[in-house]
Amino acid sequence: MSMRVIQPGLLSLIQDGGRHGKHNIGLTTGGPMDGQAFAICNRLLGNEPGSTLIEISFGGLQLEAQVDTFVCITGAEIPLTINGQDAALWQSHRVRAGDVIALEFTTAGCRAYLGVVGGFDIPQSFGSSATVMREHIGGLNGEKLHSGDQLPCATVTEHRCKQLPLEHQPRYHDSVTVRVIPGYQQSHFSRLQQRRFFSSTYEVSDRCDRMGYRLEGPAIDCGISGILSEGICHGAIQIPADGQPIVLLNDRQTIGGYPKIGSALSLDTHALAQLRPGGKVFFTPISTHAAHNALHLANSYILRQPIRECPP
Amino acid sequence: MTTEIHSAGENSLIVYLGDSTSPSVSARVQLTAQRVTHALGDALIDLVPSYASLLVIYDPLLTDHFHVQQAIRSVLLTLDVTEDAVTQGNRITLPVYYSAESGADLLTLAANSGLTPEDVIRIHCEQEYRVYAIGFAPGFAYLGEVDERIAAPRLSTPRQRVPRGAVAIADRQTAVYPAVSPGGWNLIGLCPLRMFDPDSNPTMPVAVGDIVCFESVDRDQFFALGGELS
Numbered sequence: 001m002s003m004r005v006i007q008p009g010l011l012s013l014i015q016d017g018g019r020h021g022k023h024n025i026g027l028t029t030g031g032p033m034d035g036q037a038f039a040i041c042n043r044l045l046g047n048e049p050g051s052t053l054i055e056i057s058f059g060g061l062q063l064e065a066q067v068d069t070f071v072c073i074t075g076a077e078i079p080l081t082i083n084g085q086d087a088a089l090w091q092s093h094r095v096r097a098g099d100v101i102a103l104e105f106t107t108a109g110c111r112a113y114l115g116v117v118g119g120f121d122i123p124q125s126f127g128s129s130a131t132v133m134r135e136h137i138g139g140l141n142g143e144k145l146h147s148g149d150q151l152p153c154a155t156v157t158e159h160r161c162k163q164l165p166l167e168h169q170p171r172y173h174d175s176v177t178v179r180v181i182p183g184y185q186q187s188h189f190s191r192l193q194q195r196r197f198f199s200s201t202y203e204v205s206d207r208c209d210r211m212g213y214r215l216e217g218p219a220i221d222c223g224i225s226g227i228l229s230e231g232i233c234h235g236a237i238q239i240p241a242d243g244q245p246i247v248l249l250n251d252r253q254t255i256g257g258y259p260k261i262g263s264a265l266s267l268d269t270h271a272l273a274q275l276r277p278g279g280k281v282f283f284t285p286i287s288t289h290a291a292h293n294a295l296h297l298a299n300s301y302i303l304r305q306p307i308r309e310c311p312p
Numbered sequence: 313m314t315t316e317i318h319s320a321g322e323n324s325l326i327v328y329l330g331d332s333t334s335p336s337v338s339a340r341v342q343l344t345a346q347r348v349t350h351a352l353g354d355a356l357i358d359l360v361p362s363y364a365s366l367l368v369i370y371d372p373l374l375t376d377h378f379h380v381q382q383a384i385r386s387v388l389l390t391l392d393v394t395e396d397a398v399t400q401g402n403r404i405t406l407p408v409y410y411s412a413e414s415g416a417d418l419l420t421l422a423a424n425s426g427l428t429p430e431d432v433i434r435i436h437c438e439q440e441y442r443v444y445a446i447g448f449a450p451g452f453a454y455l456g457e458v459d460e461r462i463a464a465p466r467l468s469t470p471r472q473r474v475p476r477g478a479v480a481i482a483d484r485q486t487a488v489y490p491a492v493s494p495g496g497w498n499l500i501g502l503c504p505l506r507m508f509d510p511d512s513n514p515t516m517p518v519a520v521g522d523i524v525c526f527e528s529v530d531r532d533q534f535f536a537l538g539g540e541l542s
Contacts, residue, residue, distance in 0.1 A: 023360045023369075025508070025516055026450045125510060135450050136491075137510065183319035184326065228333065229445060229454070231360025231367025233321040255362050255447030263321030288377045291322040295372050 001067045005149040009060025014139035017050030019128035023254045030130030033273035037075035041113040044072045044162045051119030052129045056112045059105035065095040069156040070117045076109030091163030109172030109274035121152040161310040175280035178268040184260035188223040204279040210251040219243025222259045229257040235264035323372045330364040337364045342521045347387040362445040401521035409534035410501035417498040441524045451490030451508025458484045470496030477503045504539030
């Protein structure tokens, strides 16, 4: 009982909520780059939060259902067909054994999530199915999906198709404002440098991947060049010697020795991860208190977002 | 430096327990990590101990910044690092085949240090090293401190491919590469043991706080222990 990969596309990865509690042996977290689209996909399918889905970067994935079930695709705008018929994102669809689910390439945003009812049944390594290619861990043998891969999932015949109303669907733009919790070596950056950081426009460079997004713009100078290596949290904004900020994301190294000016709010790294090279980024400071408030609101929103049954 | 707690991110705080590398600071980091684990319970997501700091990652939907900060403060108030705590941890001896064929930078490092390769090997084996941190890649343990006579700066151009098991030096740190990876450290030998094996339990032979010693083995012993030259 599975889905067969006909074409893997550019970069399709098995992801769950991420690998936690393993930093002591040097393992990073992995998990979905856009946690919001990932969470909504699971919710529309009635899955437990953090169930295993596929993260599709840029598109090109084609699957053949070898089982009767229901699928849902959320995230970046991407043309979707099921057996050649156009199908909508942000809603679950019935598929039968033999059906072909095909995604073209993203037209706004760059990461989409494809799930099935119950999630894909992928063996866990170190407590998670999340694929981290740099570590060769998780997913299927630590690798991205390849043609011919079989993704086990259950036969499901009972499920009421759900949709997220249009007005609640996220929109992906080519600019993002990232809220930053000041911290780490923030006090080593002069007031002038901090002002420059929070008032300039940065552009996503070609060097953006699941480890981090390297940005280009006015260089930020830190009073110190290096620090004793220390733990790096999700969203940490590292300023290397060239002054160009790097926002460290899901597949980041767990420790490093560059100064950091603070860390991006995860709600905004979700939007950042939908930007492609050339996308614009602005930074604005936020207190830890306000950050916690935003996280609670977002969590409550995910749980209470109005989802509707699809018309028959 | 006094102990400081700084904000790190939306769900993390970083505790600085010193500003230099020393066994006593490292022991304080270890002890703090154990106590914080106990104090936070389910609200703790992960910890990253390093040379002189501890990153504490918590679940912001279960607790908040203030509670975590308070919990860490009370741990720090009762922190009493005795000599016992400094020396606790396992002692692990790692065999190394030191040679020009297994360590591409051994001869250069010796020449730059004004020593013979035999001196470099002897000095590297004489020292006991403490595992200060694990990171960079799964199973990569930062060991310190290397004797100043054989300390060497990182290569100006990192190698694209460092073999698995490579024993290397960068400044006053030494390490064994757990897997093939790019790297800029000076290679002086190869260790035949696996430093990271997802299929074995434990996954790694060392943990932060352990003491590591190196023992020189010859070519035949290296192969007998499962070593490979690539």
